[in-house]
Amino acid sequence: MNRYAGFKLLIVDDHAHNLFTLRTLIHTHLDVAVLEAASGQEAIDLTHQHSNIDLIILDVQMPDMDGFETAAMLKLRKRSRDIPIIFLTAAFKSEEFQQRGFAVGAADYLLKPIEDHQFINKISTYFRLIEKERELNRILESRVAERTQELAEARQYLENIVTYMGEALLVLTAEGIIKLTNPAACQMLGYRRDELLGMAIGDVFEEDADEQAGAFMGLWLEALIRTGALSKIEARFVASDGRRVPILFSRTAIKTNTGYISDIICIAKDMTGYVRLEANADSTHDVC
Known part of the structure; x- marks a missing residue:
């Protein structure tokens, strides 16, 4: 069964055990490619190396550059500014935290410890939305191309009349x-x-x-x-x-x-x- 094959997910966490757990969970339920980063800077570097990342799972509590700072940096860069970011956190469950996350460009957030079913449903929802958006874009591009061709043919027809x-x-x-x-x-x-x-x-x-x-x-x-x-x-x-x-x-x-x-x-x-x-x-x- 094709479970979002072709999509690419970046997971960011400074703990190797957490990365392993997330990667295993994702590969068990989905066919998406997974990239891993152990720091905010590594996450930024990976978005420069890979232009087709579809979703980022970003831990908030990391040393040197936390999740908020990382998200802010990602949103500043043209290549990564439109990638949806889901925050992971074990603390800061208050509304103030949520507002801060959304302020730096987060699309959503999940709490640790992760509940497997909720986690898979959440990221599946985003892949499904991305898939629908891309299909709509393909349809729109096709219609624009058809209309452009029709206009070009009509223009050529009129030019031929004028010319001859x-x-x-x-x-x-x-x-x-x-x-x-x-x-x-x-x-x-x-x-x-x-x-x-x-x-x-x-x-x-x-x-x-x-x-x-x-x-x-x-x-x-x-x-x-x-x-x-x-x-x-x-x-x-x-x-x-x-x-x-x-x-x-x-x-x-x-x-x-x-x-x-x-x-x-x-x-x-x-x-x-x-x-x-x-x-x-x-x-x-x-x-x-």
Whole structure:
């Protein structure tokens, strides 16, 4: 029967006979590995040598460094601060003693002479709690890993859409500064991605009508605030070499819960090669 195999217990007592008694009792009832220390300093040294100690049984009355001092030192060190400590004592049964033990980080305490059944039940309870906590942590880590993978896949999916879409994409701040773009926009405008990022939209955008020129962050922004989007308009991009690229352009505002614009999404279709022919007074046709 697996009785907490894989767990490691440190017992600390300055009397070799007490260590033998505890070790024998533990091995009789449990499959845990047992480390032994005959002093507080030796206990501290063992926690440095072994990073996987699960529980410490610590005698209070020891020379040089008693159990309280040892516990305080263990709690100061990162490697050992989270290890539960159960005090063993033959004296100091008062509430004042208990409070002092808990103050230095003890999880529990037992009185000498040890009652075998009570002792095994006590440490078994702690191993059971540790086991449950670790299982919960494993479940949580698994769920976090799954969620992280899902988010990574979703992000990659969206990045692929942005990367391979045929239209130029520019995402602006509320002030009209380019904060994200895609390869189609870079190709259309003749800029590298790092060159476009941080530029103002006015540096690459030229609206068709004179009265609209320079108003990219003006009246149309007020319309975006009211409606969240503007219908497509005919305009021109100004490429890096000065070329005017005719585009069909749409703008959408992303708003916060309080109604402020956080981002502006601009999508432009290259209309080069398309010529508008006036078929009659009340209809138009686009031909390539």
